[in-house]
Amino acid sequence: MISIEGFKDTFEYIQMFGEGMVCTISLSALTVIFGFVLALLLAYMRMSKILPFRVISTAYVEVFRATPLMVQLFLVYYVLMADVSLPAFKLFGFIRFERFIPGVIALSLNSGAYLSEIIRSGIQSIDQGQTEAARSLGMSQIENMRYIILPQAIKNILPAIANEFVTIIKESSICWTIGVQEIMSAVNSVKAATFSIGEPLIVAACVYFCLTFPTSKIIEHFERKMSRGDKR
Numbered sequence: 498m499i500s501i502e503g504f505k506d507t508f509e510y511i512q513m514f515g516e517g518m519v520c521t522i523s524l525s526a527l528t529v530i531f532g533f534v535l536a537l538l539l540a541y542m543r544m545s546k547i548l549p550f551r552v553i554s555t556a557y558v559e560v561f562r563a564t565p566l567m568v569q570l571f572l573v574y575y576v577l578m579a580d581v582s583l584p585a586f587k588l589f590g591f592i593r594f595e596r597f598i599p600g601v602i603a604l605s606l607n608s609g610a611y612l613s614e615i616i617r618s619g620i621q622s623i624d625q626g627q628t629e630a631a632r633s634l635g636m637s638q639i640e641n642m643r644y645i646i647l648p649q650a651i652k653n654i655l656p657a658i659a660n661e662f663v664t665i666i667k668e669s670s671i672c673w674t675i676g677v678q679e680i681m682s683a684v685n686s687v688k689a690a691t692f693s694i695g696e697p698l699i700v701a702a703c704v705y706f707c708l709t710f711p712t713s714k715i716i717e718h719f720e721r722k723m724s725r726g727d728k729r
Contacts (some may be wrong), residue, residue, distance in 0.1 A: 523588070531602075536616050553627055558610045570604075616654060623646050623649050642674050
């Protein structure tokens with residue numbers, strides 16, 4: 498039963514939600530960075546003329562898109578990282594490094610599969626004639642990709658990448674299952690201390706909303722600016 502008293506008890510632990518928000522933002526930011534680097538590699542492999550590269554990258558993308566994120570997280574934490582001894586210290590004084598890193602790895606591996614398809618579609622949307630023009634000027638494939646294709650492709654897919662960041666903010670909530678001190682971990686701690694679940698869940702929902710809603714509006718703003726620029 499949700500009550501005013503329940504919210505009063507929950508707000509006594511508001512610092513934990515603040516710490517969870519910092520952890521969630523850190524987790525999401527690192528995931529986007531590492532996931533983007535992985536996605537670039539996967540996208541290049543999928544478009545490669547080398548058959549083994551295409552097979553490996555395609556298999557990776559299909560497997561990670563077809564399996565639950567929780568399964569991937571548990572495989573990374575309980576299997577892949579089981580025998581890895583990570584330093585036991587706390588980031589910002591409250592984020593346990595040895596649990597935070599497996600969360601980043603699992604989310605990055607998952608996000609890389611989705612981002613690679615976004616990047617690949619962005620690259621393929623660029624007119625092939627530009628590649629032919631670059632070759633006629635004596636540019637190598639790497640130079641063509643770096644100076645001509647990627648700048649245009651990234652401009653086209655930037656809104657989709659930003660939306661992926663919003664998605665990761667929400668999906669990062671699953672990391673509380675391995676002990677990462679993000680927002681849902683705060684909910685679990687408050688539940689254990691106050692024996693209330695409705696009020697901390699509502700507070701958590703408000704925190705997630707405060708993170709994702711402004712981000713979505715910023716994305717929409719830049720999308721409009723970019724579309725106006727394309728019409729000039």
